[in-house]
Amino acid sequence: MAVIPVALGGRSYDVHVEHGLLEQAATLARPLLRKQRVPVVADTNARRLHGDRLERSLSEARHDVSWFDVAPGEGSKSWNGLAQMCDWLLGEGVERGDHVLALGGGVVGDLTGFACAILKRGCGFIQLPTTLLAQVDSSVGGKTAINTSAGKNLVGAFHQPSLVLADLDTLGTLPQRELRAGYAEVLKYGVLGDRAFFDWLQTNAAAVLALNSDPLQHAVATSVAAKARIVAEDERETDDLRALLNLGHTFGHALEAETGFSDRLLHGESVALGMVLAARFSARTGLIGVEDAARVTHAVSAAGMPAELSALGLECDGARLVDHMRHDKKMDAGTLPFILLRGIGEAFVARDVELADVSAFLDEQLQLR
Structure with a gap:
């Protein structure tokens, strides 16, 4: 145990x-x-x-x-x-x-x-x-x-x-879809702060999703330990540390809102796609290389979750998704912090992101096939 x-x-x-x-x-x-x-x-x-x-x-x-x-x-x-x-x-x-x-x-x-x-x-x-x-x-x-x-x-x-x-x-x-959606949060801990765990998941994802006992316990315990460390240091999200747990959530919550918080897109699926978008936006702004963004995309896709915004078939534009973001509870004095990446395992809070740039980026992603 x-x-x-x-x-x-x-x-x-x-x-x-x-x-x-x-x-x-x-x-x-x-x-x-x-x-x-x-x-x-x-x-x-x-x-x-x-x-x-x-x-x-x-x-x-x-x-x-x-x-x-x-x-x-x-x-x-x-x-x-x-x-x-x-x-x-x-x-x-x-x-x-x-x-x-x-x-x-x-x-x-x-x-x-x-x-x-x-x-x-x-x-x-x-x-x-x-x-x-x-x-x-x-x-x-x-x-x-x-x-x-x-x-x-x-x-x-x-x-x-x-x-x-x-x-x-x-x-x-659990239905397979729900299991995979939960795996998104496991993957998140590797992407935001533990590159070695991310690498381990790339090798062992299939075993975790197959519920093989030892890999499953390692994945769950490692994830819990990561969150426990963050919560112990920043319980009420008054510093930026606990905010890192929101990686993928700002994009993801906007997608959930657009799909009516329905089974059309499960929460974990929205977080997974949100991580892809955060990684790609980080690459677009020169914070990480396109190779790291591609690795995040592959990890999500290989786990059987949507990794392309265009695959959702949304009838909206980037501006509408950004409007959903304006209702985010993390909005502060008109500024919305985004969790972006300087590398896999190196998430940080960016407070200087222009929502117009996010809107343009999402328009591009909506067109990708």
């Missing part, structure tokens, strides 16, 4: 990465479960696929489980979804010292974490991420949020979990 600490003083916690962790959940969470009755928020698919394993573990430890089901998809991260969950938690008698379990992907983790951040001014929660994207990204670091009509993740709070159990067995039930 890999155990990665997230060092945040009195709010520190461990991330466990291993097979069979749902069977060990009650044992590993024992110090945090104060009451016989344990509230569990679950994606309906995750509960169907993995709920029995979790409930068996808790039952054997003499806990009763109370379930709150969340429909799959970003639509559940809403004001209404938040209100329903808070009402349920209050009805369950959840107190500030209690812990709520979140079983599912990023939607469940974000929604549960935000509800726990505001319920009675803060109660505890435990992340049980069941998707690759959630295991390597959203379950670690304490960012919680819901979506509004104005955009994605614009209302939220920093609220760290008390424990994360990333059970690798849950990944075996």
